[in-house]
Amino acid sequence: MKKIIKLHRGLDIRLSGSAEKRKRKVSAGREYALMPCSFEGVKAKVVVKDGDKVKAGDALFVNKDYPEVGFASPVSGTVTMVERGERRRLISVRVEADENQESVKYGVRDVTAMSGSEVKEALLKAGLFGYINQLPYAISTNPHREPRAIFVSALRDMPLSCDFEYELEGKEKDFQTGLTALSKIAKTYLGIGERQTSQSLRQARDVETVEFRGKCPAGNVGVQVNNIAPVNKGEVVWTVDPTAVIFFGRLFNTGKVCLTRTVAVGGSEVKEPAYVEMTVGQKLCTVLDGVVNEEEHVRIIDGNPLTGRVTTADGFLGAHTSEVTVIPEGDTADEMLGWIMPRLNQFSVNRSYFSWLFRKREYRLDARVKGGERHIIMSGEYDSVLPMDIYGEYLIKAIIAGDIDKMEQLGIYEVSPEDFALAEFVDSSKLELQRIVRQGLDMLRKENDD
DSSP states (O other): OOEEEEOOOOOOOOBSOOOOSSBOOOOOOSEEEEOGGGSTTOOEEEOOOTTOEEOBTSEEEEESSSTTOEEEOSSOEEEEEEEEOGGGOEEEEEEEEOSSOOBOOOOOOOGGGOOHHHHHHHHHHTTOGGGEEEETTTEEOOTTSOOSOEEEEOOOOSTTOOOHHHHHTTOHHHHHHHHHHHHTTSOEEEEEETTOOOHHHHTOSSSEEEEEESSTTTTOHHHHHHHHSOOOTTOOEEEEOHHHHHHHHHHHHHSSOOOEEEEEEESTTBSSOEEEEEETTBBTHHHHTTTBOTTSOEEEEEBOTTTOEEEOTTSBOOTTOOEEEEEEOOTTOOOTTGGGSOOSSSOOTTOOSGGGGOTTOOBOOOSOOOSOOOOOOOSSHHHHHOOSSSOHHHHHHHHHHTOHHHHHHTTGGGOOGGGGHHHHHHOTTOOOHHHHHHHHHHHHHHHHHO
């Protein structure tokens, strides 16, 4: 019998524009880019140059701190640009795809006969190990540190997020192979939701399945770790996106690196929200051209509206991105009497508007903050949407103050920035909580590394 965990705090935000469960055919395009910003904590060092020919699976850059951790090219083709920013920081490596794709052949492997060290070595060799993250610090993990456990969350419940059950259709074998491979390294937990019925999830082998019942952010892997086996100082756990598990399984089943994934393209400004097949690093205009409402000034997000990264149609799909969303920017909005009006079409957490009477309504929200930053208010707002055994408001104050001892005592080792996405949404102080948490994690990591 699987373990069931009920969470009593959280918030479901119903936004209009959810992707319909149908696939839309799109042109793949020729230009691709792999971006180090997709891999938090990685100091990238380029190992290719303009004009180099690469195959899918060849490394484009490596982690300076751990050079054995490479990051595979999603396609075969010619390197056209090594894009750099301030102080020569690597922004992206761009590849023009060949007409006929070639892949590095790593060989088909039977994961049931492999050891944990062999699995790790295979992922390192293929340039896929960097898709594994860790807690503490919520960064791409260190290959020399053995994890206490590995956590995979197959439940995505952020607004407009991609339905993993739909993504999983036709990829069940690869997903199971990936889970088995991870279980060779350490005990692996698979988090699922109560509404997920796929047998590939509910009867997954070689893992301990845990069912989570509750509102968003029950699907956050950090929330699941906190409720299953919290991270203590000195411990490390690995967290793996379920799509990365499919990538791992494909490697062992086919002997090749294939970074194609199912992506939800949605949002209130997308004319026909649907799912598309995309490859990591694919240009976003290939899926957005002709489907975005051109009458509105819009915000394009590589990810979901709460945790995604602002980009443009000329941007590229991130390595961990499962959805591309388009919402109104809101910079031209003009509302008579502002918040005084008893509005029916605006979402409110604290029932400021009459719209709370319509519980199943979907909202067309824009990107406005609707207020300026002010002093933090200790009102319990964070705790109402943070189903973790930590004091969120006190932790944020400790990070702002730079009090490392307090941060450790208040559970910073257990959190990642996305865990505070909902708290940031409801925060009446209008603080950028995800940015603050990231700064705190980076501060702590630097202190401990020194």
